Amino acid sequence: MSQVRSTNVDARASLARLFAPIAADLAQVDRRLQTELRHPNPFIDELAQHSFRMGGKRLRPALLLLAAKAVGPVTDDHRTLAAVVEMIHTATLVHDDVLDEADVRRHLDTVNARWNNQTSVLLGDFLFTHAFYLASTLETTFGCRVIGEATNTVCEGELRQTAGAGNFWLPREEYLAIIEAKTAELCACCCRLGAHYAGADPAVEDKLRIFGRKLGMAFQIVDDLLDLEGEEETTGKSLGTDLANRKMTLPLILLRDQLAPQELSRLQGLFEESDANHGGMLVSWLEESSALQAARLVAERYAMEAAGTLSGLEDTDAKRTLIELCRFVVARNA
């Protein structure tokens, strides 16, 4: 357990250090992304280059490359697929920015000042379709199929999340199913593809797939925690958005499930009318309870289980980095 204990760390510097063994490959993937996203039309070129800079951590390409390296040599297919998964991740980020009509007034400040909803939708679609095209340049349909399935599951997860918004009684199992679909599945897909295209046998491919899924679960739970208790300056994004969108995440679910009926209705009241004020009250309540810590423990358990799935693998730099990554994912503050 001590292996994945949470302490705040400088996220960027840690990741740069962690990814050192694959730095050259990641740089090639970045160049590949940048080249693929060049376009003769100046407007499309500007949009595509902007989206290239939107991606941040390059976590998904790194997972794919590290999973490959833990099994065998990194090939050009890996770098192509790493560009594909990053493009897909960027497409989902671009589409996340599209606002609900009801939110327009409230969120107008945060919208990219230069473009509108329709441009965001089209840019996301442009990235999605380019990613699928790129995947189809490999020799077999395996990559297309695995990526098609995984991204469809991501959309399913996001739709279930939309359907569950505002539901104070969202079961813990449904929350976990949603984050498994919307986040963990793509991480699982990255690790699986990395292993598969490095020639892993099916058992090893499956181990790495499970590793990715569990790591993705830990990652999303911590993301949801940071949305409640993080610092906007450190994370570099707006926080408190889950409460503003009436999204039940793990800490609130854990708090809810331990309350007496009278307290429950007060919590529900705060949740259902959570504006900036009530949001603050909810966060204080969470901080006074053990719910934030309990949620963190759940994330740490997933991270530990992820590290555990690699136990049978040969001891390599890449394997050590993947285990380090489990620690990073729960310790990060951004």
Place this chain on the structure above:
Amino acid sequence: MSQVRSTNVDARASLARLFAPIAADLAQVDRRLQTELRHPNPFIDELAQHSFRMGGKRLRPALLLLAAKAVGPVTDDHRTLAAVVEMIHTATLVHDDVLDEADVRRHLDTVNARWNNQTSVLLGDFLFTHAFYLASTLETTFGCRVIGEATNTVCEGELRQTAGAGNFWLPREEYLAIIEAKTAELCACCCRLGAHYAGADPAVEDKLRIFGRKLGMAFQIVDDLLDLEGEEETTGKSLGTDLANRKMTLPLILLRDQLAPQELSRLQGLFEESDANHGGMLVSWLEESSALQAARLVAERYAMEAAGTLSGLEDTDAKRTLIELCRFVVARNA
């Protein structure tokens, strides 16, 4: 030319008659679509079934199946690909409904009352990714690659259209390049896939691809004409949207390019402030000029050229239907 002269016809009935030779295959594609879009989650299932009913003419699957039949036997691969292209077309329709923040007030009535922008985006993504997954179940990457390229071109066309919105001086060539990308490319892709998976040799595959592209050009020009002069009741959709969105389409471009400088600035003024009133004045101006008729002649020329590309093909029911379709596309009133 008489083959593709415009006369109003009852569009639905004409299509049903036209598609009679492939009615059984189209019914199978519909069943396939409906099955593929079933989902265990009730919310996703409702959305997906709704989107299934959104598609209308089934023009793209029909093109794919007819191109196949013009060359050889229709196979299960064709029916899979026909479902894929219809799913992609539906995804683009769903995403077309997403509103720009600036348009929210004006268009709120037309938004699907049940869902919001974010749900539309996610549903479109769900359809896109499902379509790509379905394409990847074929044996080779050919289908994935052709569909990936074509849909990427569609997005490029839509982005170029967005970039050109409000530009009174949009060159005629840019208008044609936009509709080629956003509409004609997917029609070309359908015909190409139909021919390819029926075992066509490269020359025949190319003929059918060109046929699809030219038919798609005619189709879109007529669509743009209907947006100016159609009847909302007949077409079943809101019209005048191009003017409302400051989109230069062929009739307006042709009118512009024949005006004297003084009239030009009056036209530009009406275009740049086109609300309901000015829109009406623009349409009257177009009706008094020869521009509507000139645009229709351009559509008819494309349709005639499309029919011409099939001249070397064996005379079959399917070929005759494709030629009939050229006539229908320019004669339709919906």
